Amino acid sequence: MSVPTRTATRYTVRTFEPDDRETFLSMYDTVFGHDRSSGWFRWKFRENPYVDHVPVLVASADGEPVGFRSFFAQEMRVGGLVRTAFQPCDTMVHPDHRGRGLFDRMNERAVERYADGEPSFFFNFPNENSKPGNLAHGWREVGTVPAYYRPQNPLSALEGQGSTGLTARDADSRSADGGPATAVREAFETAIATSHRAGDRLLVGSDSEIAVERYETPPADVLAAIYHRSVPEMIHTNRSAAFYRWRFDNPAHTYAAYVARRDGDPIAALVVSTVGDHVRIVDTLPRTIESEDAALEQLLASALDDHADRSYVEAFGETVPTPLRFRFYPDTRFPLSALVQPTARTLLARDLEDGLALESSSISSWRFSRLDLDTT
Structure with a gap:
């Protein structure tokens, strides 16, 4: 009686083809839990x-296809130079094929493919799963860029953390139209929003020469x-x-x-x-925000006033003048x-034979907003 032999899976890494979309x-x-359209793919890559x-x-x-290693192309300013850079993004391997070294193999192929010519360098903010693979293939850690949050509605924020202390009866009462819990909650939310608005107005100086348009x-x-009025030296x-x-044509x-x-x-x-x-x-803007x-x-106060009903406001990198003054906390x-899982991002960079030496740069040599990220 013959025993059937198990055929080994043959893995290869190749360039993208239209049928892969x-x-x-x-x-x-499957991997990220977000539905993305063909229009989004066309905008981001094609x-x-x-x-x-x-x-x-x-x-x-x-x-x-069982895995993808993608790159978000950007034009970067490095001092007085303008260079193309790739930001690795949307990297995924199907759950049935993980642990087979596919991330490493795609990384190796990427470095080989783009070693000559454009791009000049890679930079990205990998999660803890992909960070070791990047470091193993020549990326170097530059530093950490914090994310800032301004709580707007502590009641909703605490509910999101599952720590409001509300009983099931409280929750049922709150959802009932006209119930006492609903009235109390609405009163608290109104008081919080009013307090925020009043506090913001006190922080912002009055300048009749400045007109704000939305x-x-x-x-x-x-x-x-506005950007070209004051271009920063930082990357x-x-x-x-x-x-x-x-960039703002992103359909997502x-x-x-x-x-x-x-x-x-x-x-501004x-x-x-x-x-x-x-x-x-x-x-x-300008990216030299101190100027x-x-x-x-004044713009920040206007935007916060328009979005006072939101649970919180998020900022990333160098975007908010004096964050703590406006109650933005890292x-x-x-x-x-103590309340949330930190989402501060660790910047990694890898040079591609262009002599820029960004791998040895300091985090103070870079200036980020969310617009520099592939996910916004």
């Missing part, structure tokens, strides 16, 4: 103005003009009008902008995006570190 999107939902191909590598098992769609040309994404038009998010003008001239801007029960500060901190504070320090 549907598998990519299906696996994205219509990206800084690359002439789909920068995705595919791990296949006997010819079937845009439902961020005005790309205006934002680019950051190059913000042209074309960049803004493409919607954005609104606030612009400050003095004598009719735009001098702030861009926000609403996500579920909270709002994100996506970008502030127009008074105008930015998630790496008490009190938030």
